[in-house]
Amino acid sequence: MQREGWPEPGELVVCTVDQVVDFGAFVILDEYTNKRGLIHISEVASGWIKYIRDHVREGQKIVCKVLNVDPSRHHIDLSLKDVNEHQRREKIQAWKADQKAWKWLQMAYEGEEDHLADVASTLIEGYESLYVAMEDAAVSGIDALAEAGLSPEDASKVLSISQENVKIPYVDITGYVDLISPAPDGIEQIKKALKKAARTKEDEVTLDVRYVGAPRYRIHVTAPDYKLAEGELRKAAQAAIKSIEKEGGEGTFHRQA
Template sequence: MEREGWPEPGDLLVCTVTQVVDFGAFVTLDEYPGKQGLIHISEVASGWIKYIRYHVREGQKIVCKVLSVDRSRHHIDLSLKDVNEHQRREKIQEWKADQKAWKWLQMSYDGRPDDLKRVTDSLITAFNGLYLAFEETSLSGAEALADAGLSEDDVLTIEKLAKDNVKIPSVEISGFVDLTSPAPDGVEIIKKALKQAKRVKDKNVALDITYVGAPRYRIHVKAPDYKLAESVLKKAAQSAVKHIEQHGGEGTFHREA
């Protein structure tokens, strides 16, 4: 995947070491074709460095943090020591995912370099990354591409690529609501309370309610992450309990361990 323009100070970049010298290391910026940067020896590692080649070597893929950019001199200062292990792993994973997404686009727009560049630039501008664009499209469909400035044909292409290649991870959690009503039409009141619970849902969430045994009902939620799943489960249970209490009944929520 190739980006246009220049990186900004603070950006994390995947780089390839091209030359190691006494005062530092020169690298190419994998995401910015034709651009190079310098890691001064003081930015290679913390503490005194006896042999710089113990830390970097030609051909090595590394993740660097941008310290400064001088466009007039075409000079970019980078730091290797300012990138911790978590940041390094996360950036490499992101870069590899974008490389996969770039290949999907290359295959789909084979023989149409201008269209490939146009679509790629639009997705990077809108999502700041190619794979993220496909991930969001997999979750939300064409709606996710509404502000990307793509044609209808482009949207259909991206949708199909996302559907065929991106598998969104999900989590599943459950809880129980105990609902009772002394009213003559208590059964109907409970049914309506459960309908209220089912209305609490997100476009990326699956919610299912099953009967366990009087007075207990199980609410099962499947979502992309635990935070969203917990939120939907709690709101669904609260809606059911609120409805039943408003009609003279009782309701309680129990989170499944």
């Protein structure tokens, strides 16, 4: 999908080199409708350039940084040298993900091109990216799409597409608790504490509690992101410690073994 309007200065854009000349290169902005830009030779690479085609060639897919935009002159100045390898890789990956998301939407809204454009515009306005919108929908559910401005019917359809196609990113972290109970039924008290540690109210979180070696127990958390995972890990550990201390025992949390 191509966006209407103009890119913003500082934005990274995916481009296709259209024409290479002595003073620079003209490119087509792949993400914007009917937009071309110029990379002056001084912005192609650092240092002196003997042959510009050693750095850019027609048909090449590149990532540039927007330096200046002048809609009145239909002019966009770009820089290739200001984009490092990490930025280039991330931008290309995000662009490819958006291309996939657009194809999924096209299949779902086949024959409804005008309405499809409205749905896509709404998602981009809310998320700046079609794929990010679908990823959030897959993780957070239909409410995320409703908040973005989609109608109930469209939110339901986009949610279905997202759940079918988006692979939800998950993270895994591990922590440990040492649990000690001097009570005659200490083993039962520890089992009770571990059961409390294994509970979570988050549907997208998985908790696994296992014995490592007395008095240590491992708590393994799988969640959509690190912030949620860390929070659930500490809640689990605190629940176990609170339970064992209530019965006169001791508990200690360790983030790593």
